[in-house]
Each structure stands twice: as C-alpha cells, then as structure tokens.
Amino acid sequence: xxxxxxxxxxxxxxxxxxxxxxxxxxxxxxxxxxxxxxxxxxxxxxxxxxxxxxxxxxxxxxxxxxxxxxxxxxxxxxxxxxxxxxxxxxxxxxxxxxxxxxxxxxxxxxxxxxxxxxxxxxxxxxxxxxxxxxxxxxxxxxxxxxxxxxxxxxxxxxxxxxxxxxxxxxxxxxxxxxxxxxxxxxxxxxxxxxxxxxxxxxxxxxxxxxxxxxxxxxxxxxxxxxxxxxxxxxxxxxxxxxxxxxxxxxxxxxxxxxxxxxxxxxxxxxxxxxxxxxxxxxxxxxxxxxxxxxxxxxxxxxxxxxxxxxxxxxx
Amino acid sequence: xxxxxxxxxxxxxxxxxxxxxxxxxxxxxxxxxxxxxxxxxxxxxxxxxxxxxxxxxxxxxxxxxxxxxxxxxxxxxxxxxxxxxxxxxxxxxxxxxxxxxxxxxxxxxxxxxxxxxxxxxxxxxxxxxxxxxxxxxxxxxxxxxxxxxxxxxxxxxxxxxxxxxxxxxxxxxxxxxxxxxxxxxxxxxxxxxxxxxxxxxxxxxxxxxxxxxxxxxxxxxxxxxxxxxxxxxxxxxxxxxxxxxxxxxxxxxxxxxxxxxxxxxxxxxxxxxxxxxxxxxxxxxxxxxxxxxxxxxxxxxxxxxxxxxxxxxxx
Numbered sequence: 001x002x003x004x005x006x007x008x009x010x011x012x013x014x015x016x017x018x019x020x021x022x023x024x025x026x027x028x029x030x031x032x033x034x035x036x037x038x039x040x041x042x043x044x045x046x047x048x049x050x051x052x053x054x055x056x057x058x059x060x061x062x063x064x065x066x067x068x069x070x071x072x073x074x075x076x077x078x079x080x081x082x083x084x085x086x087x088x089x090x091x092x093x094x095x096x097x098x099x100x101x102x103x104x105x106x107x108x109x110x111x112x113x114x115x116x117x118x119x120x121x122x123x124x125x126x127x128x129x130x131x132x133x134x135x136x137x138x139x140x141x142x143x144x145x146x147x148x149x150x151x152x153x154x155x156x157x158x159x160x161x162x163x164x165x166x167x168x169x170x171x172x173x174x175x176x177x178x179x180x181x182x183x184x185x186x187x188x189x190x191x192x193x194x195x196x197x198x199x200x201x202x203x204x205x206x207x208x209x210x211x212x213x214x215x216x217x218x219x220x221x222x223x224x225x226x227x228x229x230x231x232x233x234x235x236x237x238x239x240x241x242x243x244x245x246x247x248x249x250x251x252x253x254x255x256x257x258x259x260x261x262x263x264x265x266x267x268x269x270x271x272x273x274x275x276x277x278x279x280x281x282x283x284x285x286x287x288x289x290x291x292x293x294x295x296x297x298x299x300x301x302x303x304x305x306x307x308x309x310x311x312x313x314x315x
Numbered sequence: 316x317x318x319x320x321x322x323x324x325x326x327x328x329x330x331x332x333x334x335x336x337x338x339x340x341x342x343x344x345x346x347x348x349x350x351x352x353x354x355x356x357x358x359x360x361x362x363x364x365x366x367x368x369x370x371x372x373x374x375x376x377x378x379x380x381x382x383x384x385x386x387x388x389x390x391x392x393x394x395x396x397x398x399x400x401x402x403x404x405x406x407x408x409x410x411x412x413x414x415x416x417x418x419x420x421x422x423x424x425x426x427x428x429x430x431x432x433x434x435x436x437x438x439x440x441x442x443x444x445x446x447x448x449x450x451x452x453x454x455x456x457x458x459x460x461x462x463x464x465x466x467x468x469x470x471x472x473x474x475x476x477x478x479x480x481x482x483x484x485x486x487x488x489x490x491x492x493x494x495x496x497x498x499x500x501x502x503x504x505x506x507x508x509x510x511x512x513x514x515x516x517x518x519x520x521x522x523x524x525x526x527x528x529x530x531x532x533x534x535x536x537x538x539x540x541x542x543x544x545x546x547x548x549x550x551x552x553x554x555x556x557x558x559x560x561x562x563x564x565x566x567x568x569x570x571x572x573x574x575x576x577x578x579x580x581x582x583x584x585x586x587x588x589x590x591x592x593x594x595x596x597x598x599x600x601x602x603x604x605x606x607x608x609x610x611x612x613x614x615x616x617x618x619x620x621x622x623x624x625x626x627x628x629x630x
Contacts, residue, residue, distance in 0.1 A: 111426050133415075133592055136418055
C-alpha cells in the first residue's frame with residue numbers, strides 16, 4: 001500500500017507528527033506554495049489556523065485532498081462555497097478548547113465583577129481606594145453558541161452560582177432558539193458570544209442588540225471578531241450603555257496598533273488566546289494523529305463538520 | 316422595662332438601625348469618645364471594624380458592655396487579654412463574607428492563571444502578544460483557614476476543577492492540621508491564606524514557607540496582613556521564587572503610598588475589598604439587628620467568638 005500524502009499548512013511552530021513516520025508522506029506548505037502543492041495531497045492539515053489560504057485555493061486546478069482537518073474549533077477561515085459543495089470531508093479540533101475557554105470566560109466575568117482592571121490601574125498610581133464590587137452568584141448569563149465550548153462555559157458559570165441561558169441555532173431541549181435571544185439579552189448581567197461565524201451570525205451583536213442589554217451588563221466575545229460590529233460596541237461603551245466588555249477576537253487580527261479599541265473605556269482587549277493553555281499545541285497534534293490513524297484504518301472520522309452550517313452538529 | 320443602651324462605634328457610613336427604634340437607646344461614639352461612653356453601654360456594636368479603639372479602651376474604668384458585636388469576620392482588631400478574660404460576650408459577622416470572598420479568590424486565581432494583569436499591561440501599550448496561559452482544572456490549591464470563608468473558598472475552587480486541601484488549627488475530618496501545612500505547600504499551585512490572626516498565626520507566611528512553595532505557585536492573602544511577612548514575600552517575588560501573588564490585606568492599612576509593595580513584580584494589590592459586594596453594609600446591619608432581637612428576647616446569640624482562640628469555633 002502506498003503511503004498517503006499529508007500536506008501540512010503550517011507557520012511555526014509545527015505539529016509533532018513523529019508518530020506518523022512510515023504511515024504518511026508528509027509535505028509542508030506555506031500560504032504561497034499551498035495552491036501548487038494541493039493536487040499532491042490526500043489529506044490537508046490546516047495547522048496555521050489564522051490563514052485564509054485554503055479558502056482562496058479552492059477549487060483551484062487538479063485533484064483536491066479527500067480530507068481537510070483544521071487545528072481550530074471554527075472553520076470560517078477555510079470554508080468556501082466550492083469546498084462546501086465538494087466531496088472533501090472537513091473535520092475540526094472540537095473538544096480541545098472547551099475547558100480552557102470556559103475558564104477564560106470565568107476569569108473575565110469574575111474580573112469585571114470584582115473590578116480588577118480598575119484595581120490594577122489604582123495600584124499603578126499607588127492609590128488605595130476601597131470600592132464595593134459585584135457578587136456573581138445569583139446573576140444571569142446569556143451564552144450564545146451551543147456547541148461544546150458554549151456548553152462548557154455554561155457548566156463553569158453555573159458552578160459559580162450564575163444562572164445561565166444557552167442560545168443555539170435552533171431550540172432543542174434546554175437550548176433556546178435565536179427567537180429568544182433578544183428577550184434574554186434584556187435581562188442578562190453577562191452576555192457571552194461563542195457562536196460559529198456563518199452568514200447567519202455575522203454581525204449579530206450590533207447597535208440594536210447592545211441597546212437591548214441593561215446598562216449594568218458586560219459583554220464577552222470569545223468566538224470570532226466578525227460576530228460583533230466593533231464600532232457599535234465601542235459606541236455603547238463610550239456612552240456608558242454597557243458596564244464593560246472583553247474581546248479576545250477581532251474583525252482584524254492582530255488588532256492594529258492604531259485601533260481605537262485598545263483604549264475603549266471598560267474594554268479588555270486580549271490577543272486571541274482564550275483557548276490556548278500550556279500544551280495546547282501538543283493536544284492538537286495528538287488529536288490529529290488519532291484522526292489520521294482512524295482514517296488510514298478506514299474508521300469513521302470524528303468531528304466531521306457540516307459544511308453548509310459551518311460547524312459540527314449535534315452534541 | 317428600660318431600653319438597653321446600644322453604643323455604636325462608627326465611621327461613616329452608619330449602620331441602618333431604624334428597626335431598633337423603641338427597642339434600644341442608641342448612642343454613637345468615635346475613637347476619641349469611646350472610652351468615656353463605654354460605661355453607659357449595655358451593648359457595643361463595632362461598626363468601624365478598622366478601628367483598634369476597643370482594644371485600647373479595655374479594661375478601662377467603670378462598667379463594661381455585656382456584649383460586643385463586630386461587623387467583621389476577624390476579631391483581632393478588638394481582642395485584648397483583658398477582654399478575653401472578662402465576662403463580656405463577643406460575636407462577629409460570620410457568614411456575610413463567605414461567598415463574596417470565595418468569588419474574589421476565584422477571580423484572583425483565574426486572573427493569575429490567564430495572565431490577565433499582563434494582558435492589561437500589553438493593552439495599554441497597544442501590543443498584540445499572544446501567550447499560552449494555565450488551565451486551572453487539575454491544579455492544586457492549599458487553603459489555610461478552615462472557617463466558613465475558607466470552606467466557601469474550597470467549594471468555589473473545587474467547582475472550577477481545582478483539587479483543594481484545607482488546613483485548620485487542628486486536624487478533623489477532611490481538615491488538615493498545621494503539621495501537614497509544610498508538605499502541602501511543596502505541591503500547591505495556589506496557596507490561599509484566610510486564617511484568623513492570632514498569636515499562633517501571626518507571621519506564619521514567611522521566607523521559610525515561601526521557599527517551600529514551587530516557583531510556579533501563586534500566593535493569595537485575604538485574611539489579615541499580619542499573617543504574612545511582607546518583606547519576605549516581596550523578596551520571593553523579586554527573586555522569581557514565586558510566580559505571582561495577590562494581597563488584599565496589609566500589615567498597615569491603607570497601604571502607604573510610598574510602600575514598595577505597590578510595585579512588587581507579579582503582585583496584585585487591592586484595598587481590603589474582597590468581601591465587600593454591593594449591599595454588604597445592609598447585610599451587616601440586618602445581621603446585627605437580628606442578633607439584637609435575639610439578645611433582648613433572651614435567646615442565645617449566634618456567632619459567639621471563642622475569645623481565647625480568636626474566632627468562632629466549630630464548622
């Protein structure tokens with residue numbers, strides 16, 4: 001049997017694929033060489049999950065890989081109508097980021113409740129200024145995005161005594177449908193966005209929705225930057241129509257040094273790091289190796305993305 | 316029946332004692348007038364829990380109140396050998412601060428794990444710098460102080476997936492005795508101090524104990540400043556023998572503007588606010604009113620402090 005060819009789109013650092021030695025012919029591509037190498041590939045591993053090169057290379061000339069795996073939860077950076085319409089299977093890194101992102105959201109919610117950014121500001125000025133802070137137990141969160149990350153966020157916030165409502169693409173069981181979102185926003189203390197980026201969700205957090213939230217509410221985005229109309233959020237913060245916000249993802253990443261978001265009042269800006277705990281790259285590599293071994297053994301792949309919807313459906 | 320005289324040692328803002336109208340003759344004292352007014356008081360409410368005036372006024376001249384209640388969890392600021400030896404009953408605000416302080420500790424632990432202070436620093440500089448952060452699930456915390464606040468901290472950290480060990484004055488059930496502390500410190504990721512300040516605990520976190528902790532560990536003090544030898548902590552941080560620390564309480568409060576602690580590397584300084592969530596003064600006032608009603612009805616007081624030990628014993 002001929003070894004299948006695995007093409008890896010990577011920026012440094014590279015995945016640890018030593019376990020695949022003898023099981024695959026491994027080639028590396030960068031953004032410029034990807035289109036030319038794609039016809040050789042049976043499998044494409046999108047290790048550089050910030051690149052849009054896959055989307056641009058599709059459909060292109062010649063044979064396409066039968067399987068594309070991305071080392072990310074979101075697939076918006078690689079999905080195109082042509083890839084969606086093709087026979088190529090797409091899988092993602094579902095599961096790796098659930099607990100880390102849930103913890104990150106808890107860190108943001110608690111920090112905002114306890115006014116920690118202001119405490120650090122006063123510390124720099126050597127100022128002792130006692131303030132009252134908020135209890136989180138008994139408050140209400142609305143988590144938008146009902147995949148495994150959203151569910152992990154719900155579990156973690158509930159563990160802190162926060163009452164949560166989870167909003168997904170369709171109502172099912174305890175998950176609310178989008179038709180409930182506006183009403184839930186009006187009574188939320190915390191709104192957490194972790195929806196997949198699709199044509200339905202793009203720009204869903206806009207001026208109208210920020211206006212629905214109480215002025216005491218805080219907004220957190222750990223999904224994708226394009227889910228939020230950033231200028232509308234900045235305006236709501238500037239006019240104190242929201243108590244605070246935290247963005248880990250942005251329309252444009254890295255966020256340009258000249259962006260006014262860096263200094264938006266009450267906004268915490270972090271560099272797309274919510275899921276990236278020590279060892280995360282190893283976890284992503286191991287997950288792919290296990291997938292590859294299932295693939296070569298003819299077993300069903302896990303985390304198969306519904307390419308029309310843009311995420312892995314079901315629980 | 317004559318109304319009992321209730322003397323309130325208060326700084327602004329004052330407790331809401333409207334419900335006691337007709338049930339008590341209420342007098343107010345400040346630090347200077349306290350000693351002169353004490354002989355008139357049947358009951359003393361120490362509303363100004365930062366004041367040491369009670370300790371200094373004891374034993375003094377003339378009759379003493381039969382009951383002293385302090386609007387704080389700690390009693391170190393008022394307890395003296397003479398008060399301990401007297402017949403006066405001392406009660407405290409046990410219960411009010413449990414959940415707020417537990418949340419505050421969780422905020423600090425998560426913020427340190429997720430490197431939030433550094434994120435805010437980079438934000439000020441408009442710098443996008445991705446870093447890996449720590450997962451808290453699966454890490455280990457050692458919580459020193461097994462009263463209700465320590466227990467609430469344990470519950471909250473466990474809810475985040477952190478394995479905890481609780482250390483109290485004596486081993487009982489799942490609580491470790493002080494003889495286990497040093498060994499627990501050597502394998503702790505998080506050390507949280509919330510012990511009462513007594514002659515046994517004063518200065519318990521010193522150079523020797525900081526040296527036992529792994530260099531990756533973080534230390535949090537939400538108990539009393541005097542539990543920690545501040546210069547030893549500053550040295551451990553400066554030499555990077557600890558990954559981080561957060562102090563909400565200090566040997567001297569307010570922390571003087573000239574203190575070097577404000578700028579100790581990796582240290583979060585907050586102004587003794589961990590338990591003070593919106594409405595806390597109302598809660599303290601209601602708790603006292605309920606106590607006062609029990610007292611006048613001849614019912615047993617709650618939260619009676621063991622004056623030798625310096626805290627309310629039991630669970």
